[in-house]
Amino acid sequence: MRVLGFSYVVVAINTSVHQHDKKTHMVGFYMALYGFISISGLQSNMDIALDKEYSPSLWCRRFSNGEDVVKSHIEFASRESSRVRSKFKYETIFYGIGANENIDLFGIDLPTDAPVVVYIHGGYWQQLNKEMSAYCVDPLVSNGFRVIVVEYDLCPTVTLKKLTQQITECGQFILNYAERMQCGQLTFCGHSAGAHLILCMIENIQHASVKPLPIHSLFLISGIYDLTELQHTSINKDNILSIDASNVDELSPLKFDFKNWSRQQFHVNICVAENDSPTFIKQSLKLLNRLNANGLKTKLCFIENRDHFDIVEKLCDESFELTQDLLKSRSLAHR
Numbered sequence: 001m002r003v004l005g006f007s008y009v010v011v012a013i014n015t016s017v018h019q020h021d022k023k024t025h026m027v028g029f030y031m032a033l034y035g036f037i038s039i040s041g042l043q044s045n046m047d048i049a050l051d052k053e054y055s056p057s058l059w060c061r062r063f064s065n066g067e068d069v070v071k072s073h074i075e076f077a078s079r080e081s082s083r084v085r086s087k088f089k090y091e092t093i094f095y096g097i098g099a100n101e102n103i104d105l106f107g108i109d110l111p112t113d114a115p116v117v118v119y120i121h122g123g124y125w126q127q128l129n130k131e132m133s134a135y136c137v138d139p140l141v142s143n144g145f146r147v148i149v150v151e152y153d154l155c156p157t158v159t160l161k162k163l164t165q166q167i168t169e170c171g172q173f174i175l176n177y178a179e180r181m182q183c184g185q186l187t188f189c190g191h192s193a194g195a196h197l198i199l200c201m202i203e204n205i206q207h208a209s210v211k212p213l214p215i216h217s218l219f220l221i222s223g224i225y226d227l228t229e230l231q232h233t234s235i236n237k238d239n240i241l242s243i244d245a246s247n248v249d250e251l252s253p254l255k256f257d258f259k260n261w262s263r264q265q266f267h268v269n270i271c272v273a274e275n276d277s278p279t280f281i282k283q284s285l286k287l288l289n290r291l292n293a294n295g296l297k298t299k300l301c302f303i304e305n306r307d308h309f310d311i312v313e314k315l316c317d318e319s320f321e322l323t324q325d326l327l328k329s330r331s332l333a334h335r
Contacts, residue, residue, distance in 0.1 A: 047233075053279040054233050056192075056222075056308035061275055073309040080135035080316050088141055095173035100153045101166065103174070104130050106137045107146035115185035115216075115330050118148045118174055122192030122222075124235055125155045125163055136189070139318035143327050146183070148174060152197075159242035160251055164200040171201040175214065185216045185330060191312050195223025199253035206261060217267040217329055221322075222276050222308050225283045226254040254286055258294040267297045267329075271322060275307035301325070 052058050057066030090106040107114060117140055121133040130149040137147045152166055178186045190198040198218055206213060230236060231243045249255040268291055272284040291298045303311055314320040
């Protein structure tokens with residue numbers, strides 16, 4: 001690991017059919033979403049290049065093709081999350097009235113004031129769910145952390161703007177829960193689109209709060225922070241995210257006025273994989289610079305020999321450097 005600082009994530013995943021059908025559907029989705037779309041011959045070379053920048057599977061070096069990357073990730077996420085759900089007790093709690101407005105709380109047999117890690121999944125705001133995203137749970141719960149894995153609605157069922165509002169409501173619910181339980185430490189982790197949602201959540205909540213938010217740290221892994229280009233890619237085909245010139249800036253964390261964040265006391269850990277795309281790496285570095293320029297506490301961790309997918313898969317391993325950093329954050333909470 002080349003330490004320039006570091007970061008973290010939260011993932012979950014979404015489906016409502018039988019397990020085999022779930023995996024088939026997910027693989028098909030990822031093939032379309034992460035780089036296996038059939039690109040029209042009318043599309044310009046520039047369009048193709050731009051699509052590749054936002055197609056994480058095309059930058060992975062572990063397999064000969066991106067399809068195998070996707071299959072491996074879906075199989076791992078399903079298998080490990082199923083094992084975790086069989087091993088640990090958990091409770092599903094609703095933070096709103098919608099069917100997908102709920103969280104799974106792991107470690108319910110731990111003291112109520114145990115530190116809490118909140119994990120928010122990616123999937124380009126269009127796929128995945130909490131059922132397949134509990135693979136970070138084992139080393140955390142085994143070391144005394146409670147873990148919350150978040151469910152949320154997906155586009156195009158809701159617009160991306162509505163989704164950020166939903167995650168804001170979830171975040172406020174969790175803040176209230178943490179205060180009620182008097183938990184010693186609260187950390188939010190997000191992967192890819194989940195990292196984006198965390199920043200949107202903080203932006204919305206901090207505007208309504210005079211005091212610093214009672215959050216110890218944010219862990220942002222392989223996040224997407226500027227949607228200006230993405231709105232013109234196949235990821236937003238037929239404007240599935242409902243973003244355009246009128247709202248793209250307010251939905252792009254790199255366009256936020258971080259001067260408003262200067263009173264916050266949490267640590268922002270920004271993590272990116274060596275085999276993420278150049279655009280993902282560039283956006284992480286830009287975020288680091290923006291936050292540093294406004295006086296926030298930041299660290300960057302550039303994880304060598306990892307890609308957009310196995311950087312979060314390895315969170316199941318207690319010896320993995322990012323897992324270790326997250327576990328060590330407990331001892332740093334009161335420094």
